[in-house]
Amino acid sequence: MGILDDLRQSVIEGDRDRTQEFMKNAIAANVPAEEILKEGLISAMAEVGRMFECGESFVPEMLIAARAMKSGLTLLRPHLIAAHVQAVGKVVIGTVQGDVHDIGKNLVGMMLEGAGFEVIDLGADVSAEMYIRAVIEHHPDLVACSALLTTTMLRMKDVILALDEAGLRGRVKVMIGGAPITEDYAREIGADLYAPDAASAASRVKELILGIDRP
């Protein structure tokens, strides 16, 4: 196997130590930073997402894979900057106001990072005003809203209305997700995208923002 295959496999297996070792080897071997990113990290996380979507892996496996990916990305980042490699897009993500459940949101953020996006995580209990401020400051391609409760999912509509009122709705796409959310609800409140889980969130965002078909 080549060095990038080793790197990719170590991320899939969530083996942080080996990921760092292979990343250092790839950098030392002068493999272009963008190639390491795409073939070693993004490709690995796409496979992790595929395995999650088809029930071959679950949240713990996704978490350790994302941790390995991040540890490799930290080593790679200076080389990406030096090579002027940009993120494929930018996402502002948060759990909506009144809701402090954040593991689903965190998983979506990790999978989007793993797909090459820059992710600005606003945390939990995020008001519509906070989303607006973040959109103005960061100019994201997508705003992602999470909610676990039927009592808080209604706040997603407030975010979309606030984007409308601020004249920002045309600039960003909106994705929503969380246990009680459905495709119908997303359509009803005017969201652009719904995803039932973290893995499909990443693939659907790629499809929407980058026009890349899901595997």
Place this chain on the structure above:
Amino acid sequence: MTKREVIYAVLEGKKPPYVPWSCGFTKEAREKLQARYGVTDLEDALQNHLLKLGSDIGFFTELGEDRVRDVFGVVWDRSIDKDIGNVEGCVLSEPTLHSYSFPDPLDPRIFADIPGRIAGFWDRFRVFQIGFSLYERAWTLRGMQNLMMDFYDHPAFVHELLNTIADYNIAQVNEALKYDIDAVYFGDDWGQQRGLQMGPKLWYEFIYPVLKRMYAAVHAGDKYVFAHSCGDVDELFDDLIGIGLNCFNPFQPEVMDVAALAQQYCGRLAFHGGLSTQRTLPYGTVENVRAETLRLLETGQEGGYIFAPAHDVEGDVQLENMLAFIDLIQAQPGYRTS
């Protein structure tokens, strides 16, 4: 038949005179019912068949600013979720129990009101409740993401943590068995909207053997085992039955086919729950609630089913929707004549 006898019939797979029920409500929903019925104690108005005993999720010390500390030392922020709250901080910041002491499982407060409650509601089926009974207790102490990664990083620690939690629970069970109870209920959440949070491989490796031990302690006292897990967990039912589960809650219709499962498991596993709290109750009309309630009552008429909303009813449910199912369950012909 008393309510207790009706539940016994349901658990034994016999046809009950009507479908019994036991419905829970969050603080905000309860307040609407209290105003409607003009009482603070809803037991008489609701006529639930299960009498909840024990401490469920334990005792709390007020810390001010909507924060409480449970007996395990976990701080809960109740500024948003006013019933349970959300964990703040991390009690087990490292994967070790070396500097941590479990609370007293025989805390007299847990058992203090059992005789009085049984005397006051003698006709109901008595269920000793242990909330956050395993996986949830573990992650409230360790943090959910930490625990998920500990399955791989520190498996010996996870086994030790789960077994120590089980020892704590079993000590409570053994004490509870000294009272005239009928069942022990273990609350926990393993599921998500699709499948298990930790997946079957880790569930069978870490959770299953500990459940087996806890359920065996209940059956050693010749009592029934009730268990709760939110989410899509029906893949586990056969193995849970194999280790002694008698009744499963909450039976969420958004993640499982309640009618098909009730039929498939009738006589082997009873179900408690079933009414949609993610869709019908908050967003449906009174007619939607009535229709779903009637379908569930029909599903349960041969036995094996205890009606309830699939979660404590949340504050976003209109009073009319709550009254719609309460009126229907209490209007069952067999209930009035039983």
